[in-house]
Amino acid sequence: MARATRRYVCRECGANFPKWRGFCDACGTADSVEEETVSARPRAFGVVQGGKSRPAEMTDLSVQSMDEPRRSTGMGELDRVLGGGLVQGSAVLIGGDPGIGKSTLLLQAAARLAGAGGNVVYVSGEEATAQVAMRARRLGLDGAAVRVANANALGEIMAALDAGPVPDLLVIDSIQTVFSENLDSAPGTVAQVRACGHDLVQYAKKSGAAVFLVGHVTKDGQIAGPRVLEHMVDTVLYFEGDRSHHFRILRSVKNRFGAADEIGVFEMAEQGLIETPNPSALFLGDRDEPVAGAAIFAGMEGSRPLLVEVQALVAPSPLATPRRAVVGWDSGRLAMILAVLDTRLGLSIGQNEVYLNVAGGLRISEPAADLAVAAALLSSLSGRPLPQATVVFGEIGLSGAVRRVARAEARIREAARLGFEHAILPAGSEGKDLIRTTEIGGLDRLLGLFPLEDG
Structure with missing residues (x-):
């Protein structure tokens, strides 16, 4: 069995170095290089008998689009930021300060989509299922048909998804708590976030499920983890707001299916986030x-x-x-x-x-x-x-x-x-x-x- 190797990776840009250094030569960020353990076990994706790779299927732009390209989440402000609703097979990354309301927003959207007949799966790596249920009860969403799980291992999550029907919406809260069993590094490291994010994005593309990934942010307000994670997903949203004010702004900074820099305005209340259709007032x-x-x-x-x-x-x-x-x-x-x-x-x-x-x-x-x-x-x-x-x-x-x-x-x-x-x-x-x-x-x-x- 091949021995695991060690390398040093910048958590901001993903550049690799043979030894540790105080700053990244590629992006110039200080104190961003972290040690990473990589398994030397080969991964044979797409390999057929004889050692040759399976050829990719080619088509042209006349291929038919999806029968239902967009689906409403039940929240008009969220649909506006997404460009009109959920796109099948899309991957969305949402970040924001702790306690700003990311989990509340996604739980409300999941409950409304489930209430409209959608198949929704909510996987929490930070809260137990009883805690998610308690928060749903506080928001008046305890009757929603949302399937909830508490899991951190990527293998367990994928096995649970394969055992049931393909969900219309999959929420992973958060990507920094998920780890792959094929890697020896701890959850939240550059290697784990990159590998788990890649596998979840590929699951969205192949199954047609819309996947929401919740991301932690750094002290500078940027989504923690490698920058390549933002390149992999289709849409990047930031949930902004000041705790001294009662409103929250959901801002799109990247959207392959709609306009960037679009915003949705919500008001934080006891019953959760309330949409604000007239933010000027x-x-x-x-x-x-x-x-x-x-x-x-x-x-x-x-x-x-x-x-x-x-x-x-x-x-x-x-x-x-x-x-x-x-x-x-x-x-x-x-x-x-x-x-x-x-x-x-x-x-x-x-x-x-x-x-x-x-x-x-x-x-x-x-x-x-x-x-x-x-x-x-x-x-x-x-x-x-x-x-x-x-x-x-x-x-x-x-x-x-x-x-x-x-x-x-x-x-x-x-x-x-x-x-x-x-x-x-x-x-x-x-x-x-x-x-x-x-x-x-x-x-x-x-x-x-x-x-x-x-x-």
Whole structure:
């Protein structure tokens, strides 16, 4: 019998090294190289008599598609993020912070799919079946026909699946707790996560079952384990949210069957996760009385328009180096906006302390929020609030010009649907006939809305 060998593998990129080192030469990550024991026992996949491999079956693009390409999970927000529902034979990886609600979301989806007549299997490697049943009872799902198992060995899981009908949905919670008996390394290591993930993805492709893999995350918020796991699956979802807020965001960062960067919004309640079909109302603050330093930004999250309140506070600083505090936006982008305002408009905002916050805990990444941030800063500096029922969006260049952004008509349409009557936007934007607009070509026109000498 061949003797097992040892090698050293980077848990981030999967690169192999003959001996341990403090950082990975391939991806540059520090303290990511781990020891891995590999069995030298050969694996004869697809080998027929005579030692030759079985040839792969070839076809063309005229092959017929599946009779039922998508199936609803019973949760509209989850279906939206998946691109319209579950795809047969797809593998989905979902990650998120501990306690954010990953298991709750999947248990609710499994129960609703089972209630619609689907065959659902829920395998938990972290909780006993009694604990899963207790959580289901708390969520009011104890009557759902979901088959539950507590197992960590991949061989036991595959044997149980082979003994019954092919499930419509298979949930593995979590992939870091599953181990293959053919490997000597511990569960959660690079080799185990890669091997178990590969076998489960192959099971999904061959059987037609939709497989959900729950993944742990690192302290940086990335899914733990080798990066190759995200390449193997069809869809990668991140469940985001702040425990101090009651909402959760399910974000798609990779989707072979739908749009990436799509989001679904849920509200955490005692009975579990509640879908939020109108997330704009959730992120908007009290708009009864305008407040200086607040601007309503009309943004886009995937294909969904989303309105959110941007709050700014400009205050005199007693320090030589004024403070900058940013929550929900890029601090480097804020520094650029402050530099443009100071240079192009002759202001001295940079000498003050600046605090910027996106209400509700949402994080904005698109440059279209530049104009809303600038409007909030000028409003706080002048002490003049924006006109009531007004939305703002647009990208600011280093020259001080305001540039047009994509999907302007969808942003305006969402604002009009929620009762907004006025929009401040870049010149030449589409959809201007839907709402009263103020076109901004440069920041000098924006400054005219907040005259500082009268503030």
